Structure formats: structure tokens, C-alpha cells
Amino acid sequence: MTSTVPTASASASGSAEQLSHRRLLMCSAKYFRIDYEINPYMHTDVQPDPAAAVAEHDRIVAAHLAAGRTVEFVEADPMCPDMTYTANAAVVRGDRAVLATLPPERAPETPHYRAWLEANGFDVTDTPYAFSGQGDALACGDLLLAAHGRRTDARVHRVLARHLGYEVVGLRTTSARWYDLDLAVAVIRPGRTLAYNPEALDQPSLRTLRGLGLELIPVRPAEAARFALNLVSDGRTVTMTAGAPHLAADLRAQGLAVVELDTTELRKGGGGIRCTALTLDNPA
Numbered sequence: 001m002t003s004t005v006p007t008a009s010a011s012a013s014g015s016a017e018q019l020s021h022r023r024l025l026m027c028s029a030k031y032f033r034i035d036y037e038i039n040p041y042m043h044t045d046v047q048p049d050p051a052a053a054v055a056e057h058d059r060i061v062a063a064h065l066a067a068g069r070t071v072e073f074v075e076a077d078p079m080c081p082d083m084t085y086t087a088n089a090a091v092v093r094g095d096r097a098v099l100a101t102l103p104p105e106r107a108p109e110t111p112h113y114r115a116w117l118e119a120n121g122f123d124v125t126d127t128p129y130a131f132s133g134q135g136d137a138l139a140c141g142d143l144l145l146a147a148h149g150r151r152t153d154a155r156v157h158r159v160l161a162r163h164l165g166y167e168v169v170g171l172r173t174t175s176a177r178w179y180d181l182d183l184a185v186a187v188i189r190p191g192r193t194l195a196y197n198p199e200a201l202d203q204p205s206l207r208t209l210r211g212l213g214l215e216l217i218p219v220r221p222a223e224a225a226r227f228a229l230n231l232v233s234d235g236r237t238v239t240m241t242a243g244a245p246h247l248a249a250d251l252r253a254q255g256l257a258v259v260e261l262d263t264t265e266l267r268k269g270g271g272g273i274r275c276t277a278l279t280l281d282n283p284a
């Protein structure tokens with residue numbers, strides 16, 4: 001048995017380590033409920049325990065802060081039971097944002113996100129087409145891995161390219177279980193390393209992904225089903241769900257610090273750790 005001791009981190013190696021996902025927008029879970037069923041995981045007869053949900057969310061916030069990240073908050077609205085999943089608000093790059101066009105059940109969230117982004121100096125645009133925000137659009141250096149065909153209309157990709165200057169890489173998931181791309185693919189090191197569930201992407205998407213020249217970490221479907229890929233990585237620390245020991249070990253073997261947290265309550269809404277944080281510092 002060999003044990004991998006993470007040696008003096010990448011930052012000491014001379015190559016300029018680029019950290020992002022260090023500035024996050026979150027929203028309290030105090031009004032988190034299952035009022036409707038818009039993904040296969042939501043069941044109105046299986047409600048989160050309110051105190052446990054708040055405690056679970058608090059531990060995620062605490063883990064981000066302990067990793068040296070900054071967390072900002074948009075005020076929760078009692079009429080918006082899914083608002084704790086702020087990843088769906090928009091995609092942000094530099095000082096620009098493209099606002100999501102959420103399913104009708106979640107549409108009341110959007111004015112809150114627009115107001116917060118505008119008040120904080122972002123140049124916000126929107127689109128008439130369905131768009132799941134960062135849930136379906138993962139920044140990876142100058143690339144934006146963007147899904148279409150479920151919560152995001154392919155016509156949004158042009159808007160993302162134009163307003164944010166990304167080279168958009170279009171991907172499709174194989175099932176409504178992966179209704180958002182952030183359940184199927186995770187950016188571990190922007191421009192360098194991705195993790196993905198090979199069963200969650202269709203064949204053309206797998207070919208596209210494998211042609212990008214990035215290091216790819218395959219994740220076991222059973223772990224992906226527990227939302228293992230719904231993680232936040234800043235290139236140094238990975239904050240992820242418990243219950244995916246193989247992925248956690250793979251990431252540690254790469255020299256990353258890994259923090260595993262319980263996500264029992266968030267799962268009832270069909271989301272996990274990545275879903276609760278909109279990245280505000282994707283480099284322009």
C-alpha cells in the first residue's frame with residue numbers, strides 16, 4: 001500500500017496557479033421546500049427538515065470560508081423555495097453576467113438575482129430562451145462547457161459567446177436525471193482537469209469532451225448518482241458531498257485538499273454543493 005502525501009502544493013512549483021471559485025454568491029436555505037416537482041429527485045411528499053437543511057447549508061458556507069473563499073448572500077424570499085440553488089441564477093465572467101431563464105416555477109427568483117448582480121456592479125443581460133445559468137454552463141478557462149436540450153435552449157450558446165467572450169463547447173446529457181450539466185461534469189482545475197460521468201453524456205458529447213486535450217477523471221456512475229460531481233473546486237480545495245470515496249481519493253491523489261460534507265437535505269430538491277454557489281470570479 002502506498003500513501004500519497006500531498007507535497008508542497010502546486011503554488012510552490014513555480015507554475016502560476018490560477019484560482020477561481022473563490023468568490024461565491026449563496027442564499028440561505030431557510031425557506032427551502034419542495035413545493036413542485038421539476039426534476040426526477042423532487043417529491044412533494046418528501047420534504048426537507050427545515051432545521052437540518054439550514055444546518056447543512058451553514059456547514060457548506062463554513063467550509064467555503066475555511067478554504068479562504070468569500071461568500072456573499074442574496075436575500076432569501078419565502079415565495080422562492082428553490083432559491084438556495086443560486087448556481088441557476090446566471091453565468092458570470094469578469095464584470096458581465098447572463099441571467100438565467102428558469103422554469104416557470106422558479107421564475108420569481110430572477111428579479112432577485114438581477115437586482116443583486118446590478119447592485120454589485122455587473123453588466124447583466126438576459127435571453128428569451130430557456131437557460132439554467134451556471135447549472136448548465138461550466139467555465140473552464142476560455143471554454144464554457146454548456147449543455148443544451150434540457151433546461152437550456154441551444155440558442156443561448158450564442159448569447160454566452162457574445163456577451164461573455166467564451167468559446168462554447170456544446171454538450172448533451174443522456175437522461176433527465178442529469179437535467180443540469182453540473183450533475184454530470186465538474187471542473188477540477190480550469191483549463192486543465194475535469195471529472196465526468198461517462199454514462200451521463202451522449203456519444204457525440206463524449207467525443208467532444210475527449211477531444212479537448214484536458215485531463216479527464218472518470219467518475220463511477222453510482223457516485224455520480226449521489227451528486228459526487230456537484231462540487232466546488234478552486235484548484236486547491238475541493239468541497240464535495242460525502243458518499244463518493246473513490247472520487248475523493250482520486251482528487252487527493254492529485255494533491256488537492258478534499259472536504260466531504262453531508263448533503264442529505266439538499267438532495268431532496270435534486271441538488272448538492274455546486275448548486276448552492278454561483279461563481280462570481282470567473283476570470284475575464
Ligand code: ARG
Pocket residue numbers: 038039042082085087088106134135136180182183269270271272274275
Ligand atoms: N430544485 C432545483 C431545480 O430543479 C434544483 C436545482 C439544482 N441546481 C443545479 N445547479 N443543478 O431547479
